[in-house]
Amino acid sequence: MATLTVPQSVPSAAEDCEQLRKAFAGWGTNEALIISILAHRNAAQRKLIQETYNQSYGEDLLKALEKELSSDFERAVLLWTLVPAERDAFLANEATKMLTASNWVIMEIGCTRSSHDLFLVRQAYHARYKRSLEEDVAYHTSGDFRKLLVPLVSAFRYEGPEVNMILARTEAKILHQKISEKAYSDEELIRIVTTRSKPQLNATLNHYNNEFGNAINKDLKANPEDEFLKLLRAAIKCLTCPEKYFEKVLRLAINKMGTDEWALTRVVTTRAEVDMQRIKEGYHRRNSVPLDRAISGDTSGDYEKMLLALIGHGNA
Numbered sequence: 239m240a241t242l243t244v245p246q247s248v249p250s251a252a253e254d255c256e257q258l259r260k261a262f263a264g265w266g267t268n269e270a271l272i273i274s275i276l277a278h279r280n281a282a283q284r285k286l287i288q289e290t291y292n293q294s295y296g297e298d299l300l301k302a303l304e305k306e307l308s309s310d311f312e313r314a315v316l317l318w319t320l321v322p323a324e325r326d327a328f329l330a331n332e333a334t335k336m337l338t339a340s341n342w343v344i345m346e347i348g349c350t351r352s353s354h355d356l357f358l359v360r361q362a363y364h365a366r367y368k369r370s371l372e373e374d375v376a377y378h379t380s381g382d383f384r385k386l387l388v389p390l391v392s393a394f395r396y397e398g399p400e401v402n403m404i405l406a407r408t409e410a411k412i413l414h415q416k417i418s419e420k421a422y423s424d425e426e427l428i429r430i431v432t433t434r435s436k437p438q439l440n441a442t443l444n445h446y447n448n449e450f451g452n453a454i455n456k457d458l459k460a461n462p463e464d465e466f467l468k469l470l471r472a473a474i475k476c477l478t479c480p481e482k483y484f485e486k487v488l489r490l491a492i493n494k495m496g497t498d499e500w501a502l503t504r505v506v507t508t509r510a511e512v513d514m515q516r517i518k519e520g521y522h523r524r525n526s527v528p529l530d531r532a533i534s535g536d537t538s539g540d541y542e543k544m545l546l547a548l549i550g551h552g553n554a
Contacts, residue, residue: 242510243550244280251283251290258287258302259295267306269540276319277547281511285321310499311541317507318548323358326351327366329504330359330391334378341383341469343504344375348390349476350483353397360391382423382466389432390473396435406441407449409434413442414450417457422467431473440478481516484509485524488517488532497536502545510548518549 249257254275261268261275279287291299303315317325326347333340347359363371376388409430416427430442446454455471462468475483484505491501509517521529533545 242278242280242514242548244278244283248279248283251286252294254279254283254287255291255294255299258291258299262302262306269307269311270543272303272307272315273540273544273547276315277544281322284319288319288321309541310503310537311539311544313499314503314507314541314544314548317503318510318544321362322508322511323355323362324366325508326355326359327362327371329508330363330371331367331374334374341379341387342472344379344387345390345469345473346476346483348387348393349473350480353394356391357394383469385423385425385428386432386466386470386473389428393432395433396438398435399437400435401437401441403441403445406438406445409442410445410449413446413454414457417454420460422458422464422470431470431477436477443474443478481513481520484513484517485520488521488529489525492532492536499537499541502533502537506545506548510550514549 248254257271257275261271276284276287288299291297291302295302300316300319303319304312307315317328320328329343330347333343348356351359360371363369363374367374372388372392375391376384379387412426413430416422416424421427431439434442443454446452450457455474458467458471458474460467472483487501487505491498491505505517506514518529521527521532525532529549530546533549534542537545
């Protein structure tokens with residue numbers, strides 16, 4: 239359900255590199271040429287372009303882009319050009335460095351990537367930062383946040399479709415009991431959320447809803463101001479219907495007084511090859527405005543053109 243538009247016949251990586259080199263040459267950078275190439279290549283093609291550029295010109299393509307571009311457009315192009323696992327490693331590392339660790343970004347990566355993808359993120363993190371993702375997350379978080387986030391990024395969930403209905407019933411009861419006791423960070427509750435496969439978790443939550451008459455996230459709203467509960471609800475949403483979660487992140491990023499470009503760039507670059515089509519449909523339904531129009535109304539210039547190209551908008 240991606241929306242990335244890749245042309246029928248893609249030039250060779252060497253030709254793409256030659257064109258990018260041209261875009262950097264001369265007096266001004268040719269941003270339109272950069273967008274026309276990079277925004278229309280999939281992850282494997284972008285990786286090959288990076289490797290070929292390095293071999294042909296002895297320079298790292300990302301460093302070349304950094305030199306030529308600036309501000310939000312630069313961030314969008316750089317994040318997009320990175321291999322997905324390296325992009326996630328970069329975003330997670332950046333999140334652990336913020337003064338208030340950006341728990342949401344870490345949670346997002348832990349909950350919405352497949353087991354294999356998350357494994358690749360941990361490998362990329364090792365290679366790039368010479369530390370483990372788990373140790374950085376543990377060091378930069380504390381209390382209940384640490385209890386939830388470390389197992390989320392360490393998980394290697396079962397990815398198959400099998401579901402155990404007896405287990406779903408038992409664990410729905412455990413969840414209900416813990417929530418009734420307001421034991422929101424109880425290790426049993428955390429264990430279920432952070433280790434069960436997504437189909438198993440869905441079965442458990444459906445059972446919870448049928449048995450106790452409320453969706454679990456409704457029961458977790460006991461204290462709407464509680465930051466941990468907000469994160470726990472978001473984690474459950476990410477695990478069960480990520481496109482709804484990302485629609486909300488986009489809605490909040492665009493409808494703020496002043497756009498939250500970091501959130502906008504992150505969602506577009508990380509979901510363009512995954513489920514952007516579903517996110518767009520959800521956005522249109524929820525806001526009665528197509529996402530491309532909302533982005534156009536809130537951004538401008540090359541940054542706007544890059545985002546529109548990535549969400550698969552016409553001829554951007």
